[in-house]
Amino acid sequence: MLLQARKVLTAVRATLPDAAVVVLSNLSACDAAHAETVRAELGDLLDASYFSYREKLAKPDWRLFSRVAAEQGCGLDRLVHIGDSVEADARAALLAGGRAVLLGEDDPDLGPPQRFRRVGGLPEVVGQLAVWRESDRATLPVRAEALITNEAGEILVVRGPDDEDWVLPGGRCERRADEDPAQACAREIGEELGLDVRVTSDDTELVAWSYQESKADENKIVHVFRLPMPDQTTVKSPAEIALCAWMPEVRAQHTFWRAAQPSGWTRSGRRATPIP
Numbered sequence: 001m002l003l004q005a006r007k008v009l010t011a012v013r014a015t016l017p018d019a020a021v022v023v024l025s026n027l028s029a030c031d032a033a034h035a036e037t038v039r040a041e042l043g044d045l046l047d048a049s050y051f052s053y054r055e056k057l058a059k060p061d062w063r064l065f066s067r068v069a070a071e072q073g074c075g076l077d078r079l080v081h082i083g084d085s086v087e088a089d090a091r092a093a094l095l096a097g098g099r100a101v102l103l104g105e106d107d108p109d110l111g112p113p114q115r116f117r118r119v120g121g122l123p124e125v126v127g128q129l130a131v132w133r134e135s136d137r138a139t140l141p142v143r144a145e146a147l148i149t150n151e152a153g154e155i156l157v158v159r160g161p162d163d164e165d166w167v168l169p170g171g172r173c174e175r176r177a178d179e180d181p182a183q184a185c186a187r188e189i190g191e192e193l194g195l196d197v198r199v200t201s202d203d204t205e206l207v208a209w210s211y212q213e214s215k216a217d218e219n220k221i222v223h224v225f226r227l228p229m230p231d232q233t234t235v236k237s238p239a240e241i242a243l244c245a246w247m248p249e250v251r252a253q254h255t256f257w258r259a260a261q262p263s264g265w266t267r268s269g270r271r272a273t274p275i276p
Helices: 002-015 029-045 062-071 086-096 122-134 181-193 249-256
Strands: 022-025 048-051 080-083 099-103 116-119 142-149 154-159 170-172 204-210 220-228 243-248
Touching: 002 029, 002 122, 022 029, 022 062, 029 048, 048 062, 062 086, 062 204, 080 086, 080 122, 086 099, 086 220, 099 122, 116 122, 142 181, 170 181, 181 220, 243 249
Parallel strands: 022 048, 080 099, 099 116, 142 220
Antiparallel strands: 142 154, 142 170, 154 243, 204 220
């Protein structure tokens, strides 16, 4: 396997000379010897190696992909992950906002061809990477939203001047700034509500995607972060937010997501009590 991997990595280096190539693997401390073997056999072809026992994170946690992208100086939309697990490799990379190549016989419907491909073996990977290199890089809408709660256990929701439905406060990641979801959430809360909040990946409540919200039939990733109500007693609403309200959490869960449904996220309007 390592010999075949070496041949493929050599071809990847020749095809994409400017790309950073890393190993990202779930290994326990008991497998440290195997990690050393990988570094010894493939180290000259790798820019870095990430093993779960050292990173204290394991796939399918999207934060691991975010860490790799940040340390390699690239946006998540420029990350391509190759692996043989539907959940830990392909689905996890897509939820992080990247692309995925799945090795093996499984052929799940995880996304459009601009973002997801299944190949039979490692030799086919190089061809797929070349196809993606020649095509325009598909942008993936990644939205960050805040689940802000008060002492009564209610959720803060907002509505724009031209909107009919209530939504969670938030917005899209700024790709030009290589902004990660947590940074986007903090920025959007500041812009929309005038609140100064600190958001980290540890605040993640839910990550999901949907085809239904994209006119181009492409995945839309949504990261939801649970945050306590800040110390400010009054929520300030800039011009882009017409109204703020508190909604009981149970109702909000039915309003904004049904993560267990195959269709992914759904949205619909619900009544809420406006904030005076």
